Amino acid sequence: MERLQQTTVVTIVLASCLVTAAIAESRKEYRFNVGPNSNISVDTQYGAISVKPGTSSQVVVTAISQSDKTEVDNQQSGNRIEIASHLLSGADQQSGRVDYELLIPSDATLSLRSSTGPLSAEGLQGDLTFEGTDAAVNVRNVNNGHVHVRTMRGPITLTDVRNGHIELSSISGALTLKSVTGPFVRATSGSGRIFYDGDFGSGGDYKLSTHTGDIEAVVPADTSAGFSAHSLLGKVHNELDLMPQHQRYPSEEGRSFFGSKGKASSKVVLHSFSGKIRLKQR
Amino acid sequence: MNCSDVDRILPEIIDSKARDGAPINDLDFEFQAHLRNCLHCSELVSDLKLIASEARQLSDAEEPSPNVWLRIAAELRSEGLIREPELVSRPVMVRAQRGLWKAFWLAPVAVAILAAGSYFLTHRTTPPAMQKSAKSVDPEPQIQVAEQPAAPPTSTPAAQKSTTPSRNQTPHVRALQAPPDDSEQAKLSAPPATDDQRFLSEVSSRAPTMRATYENELRAVNREIQETREYLRRYPEDMDARQHLLEVYQQKAMLYQIALDRIQ
Numbered sequence: 001m002e003r004l005q006q007t008t009v010v011t012i013v014l015a016s017c018l019v020t021a022a023i024a025e026s027r028k029e030y031r032f033n034v035g036p037n038s039n040i041s042v043d044t045q046y047g048a049i050s051v052k053p054g055t056s057s058q059v060v061v062t063a064i065s066q067s068d069k070t071e072v073d074n075q076q077s078g079n080r081i082e083i084a085s086h087l088l089s090g091a092d093q094q095s096g097r098v099d100y101e102l103l104i105p106s107d108a109t110l111s112l113r114s115s116t117g118p119l120s121a122e123g124l125q126g127d128l129t130f131e132g133t134d135a136a137v138n139v140r141n142v143n144n145g146h147v148h149v150r151t152m153r154g155p156i157t158l159t160d161v162r163n164g165h166i167e168l169s170s171i172s173g174a175l176t177l178k179s180v181t182g183p184f185v186r187a188t189s190g191s192g193r194i195f196y197d198g199d200f201g202s203g204g205d206y207k208l209s210t211h212t213g214d215i216e217a218v219v220p221a222d223t224s225a226g227f228s229a230h231s232l233l234g235k236v237h238n239e240l241d242l243m244p245q246h247q248r249y250p251s252e253e254g255r256s257f258f259g260s261k262g263k264a265s266s267k268v269v270l271h272s273f274s275g276k277i278r279l280k281q282r
Numbered sequence: 283m284n285c286s287d288v289d290r291i292l293p294e295i296i297d298s299k300a301r302d303g304a305p306i307n308d309l310d311f312e313f314q315a316h317l318r319n320c321l322h323c324s325e326l327v328s329d330l331k332l333i334a335s336e337a338r339q340l341s342d343a344e345e346p347s348p349n350v351w352l353r354i355a356a357e358l359r360s361e362g363l364i365r366e367p368e369l370v371s372r373p374v375m376v377r378a379q380r381g382l383w384k385a386f387w388l389a390p391v392a393v394a395i396l397a398a399g400s401y402f403l404t405h406r407t408t409p410p411a412m413q414k415s416a417k418s419v420d421p422e423p424q425i426q427v428a429e430q431p432a433a434p435p436t437s438t439p440a441a442q443k444s445t446t447p448s449r450n451q452t453p454h455v456r457a458l459q460a461p462p463d464d465s466e467q468a469k470l471s472a473p474p475a476t477d478d479q480r481f482l483s484e485v486s487s488r489a490p491t492m493r494a495t496y497e498n499e500l501r502a503v504n505r506e507i508q509e510t511r512e513y514l515r516r517y518p519e520d521m522d523a524r525q526h527l528l529e530v531y532q533q534k535a536m537l538y539q540i541a542l543d544r545i546q
Contacts, residue, residue, distance in 0.1 A: 131543060133540060133544050152495075152499055152540050153495070169536055171502065171503060171537055190502060190506055209529060212506075230522055232513060271525075271526065
């Protein structure tokens with residue numbers, strides 16, 4: 001009997017908390033009609049932004065505020081839409097949080113900014129620009145667009161990004177690229193680790209670079225790429241059977257290796273100041 | 283004082299004269315001196331004084347008594363046509379344009395950081411003699427093995443071997459194993475430079491909770507710059523290292539840029 005009472009009390013308290021949270025949280029929906037190749041920008045100081053493809057002629061933005069200490073500004077100028085939340089007096093990281101869920105045309109150009117994140121986008125084909133301080137950034141199933149991401153500490157993960165012009169940069173965040181290909185791929189992190197899993201496509205120019213972070217690339221056996229790996233003060237390790245290729249600089253045992261696999265249709269540079277570099281076969 | 287100076291301060295002078303008729307400061311004397319020598323400005327000032335005087339008289343003549351306005355307001359209020367303003371407090375925006383503008387000094391600093399990196403990349407700062415010695419690949423006398431940096435001095439042959447680099451070690455290996463001397467260590471852990479201090483103080487004033495985060499990241503980037511520069515001092519011909527230095531400077535510029543964008 002006593003146990004039943006305790007359970008009842010706990011249930012009531014939990015229900016009260018949920019109701020309070022639900023009351024504090026407010027959802028607002030904004031709809032904008034746009035034409036092809038629209039330009040959408042969302043900027044929130046604290047909060048997550050999630051973007052998925054919707055209809056080709058409408059942008060639907062759902063803003064979820066955690067308190068009344070934030071305001072959401074929205075503006076449409078032709079095909080350009082700007083959404084921004086600003087903090088009111090007394091707002092902190094919790095009460096100032098505004099999360100966004102967007103449904104946008106897949107060909108839209110998108111720019112997302114948040115200090116805390118996470119920022120995520122999937123199924124898009126336009127140019128994407130993400131910026132965050134500690135925000136984790138996740139991009140999935142994106143084709144043909146430019147993907148530019150920069151964070152201070154936030155980790156960046158790209159999965160199934162094809163034919164993209166890709167520039168990832170982080171001061172100390174880890175970078176993960178899975179099945180990422182394109183004519184131009186740059187990934188730079190200071191102390192963060194870089195992990196690449198994929199075949200480096202065809203005809204691409206790849207450079208993965210760190211200062212102290214380790215770099216690991218895992219490739220399938222049928223990869224076609226020319227590899228150049230050099231760690232100024234760290235070690236390199238190659239598990240692939242590479243054909244020697246001419247280099248301007250002599251290979252340094254344990255610190256660098258050069259060679260090609262297949263027809264070497266892509267160029268891959270792995271560079272670190274003192275991090276370890278490892279090239280593995282899947 | 284020239285004619286353009288007069289144009290600039292004229293409204294202030296006229297307003298001041300209209301209020302109390304007294305010269306406001308030394309500027310007024312220069313102003314008067316210019317008027318004595320410049321017919322154009324003198325006529326302009328005379329016209330403006332006339333207009334100001336006429337306007338004041340016009341205002342005095344045509345302006346109804348304040349009681350008229352009070353009576354009209356009372357009647358409108360009694361008819362319910364006007365209401366007292368509601369005392370609902372409007373939210374105050376934290377983001378202020380003026381504050382945002384103040385932070386724009388970060389942008390040129392970021393550009394300067396990039397420029398410094400580019401300059402370092404394209405100009406050799408190492409004296410020719412040092413470059414020559416770097417090419418000769420013989421820095422062994424200053425080198426110790428890093429694996430046992432804290433090992434006490436010993437006279438055994440094995441211990442001596444452990445503190446001497448092997449012959450097949452490359453210069454880069456030896457550089458890795460050479461611990462920085464005291465001055466290098468001091469540089470590596472040195473506090474941020476003036477711009478960095480200014481940057482951090484700006485972060486402190488705008489986003490105090492982020493100060494520690496930005497400071498840590500800034501120190502990390504500065505350390506990376508110092509390490510790369512130190513490496514380049516030893517191996518100035520290493521193009522990979524030069525390229526890496528540019529990238530590290532770009533990282534620092536990016537840190538400034540993120541702060542510029544995010545702190546409000």
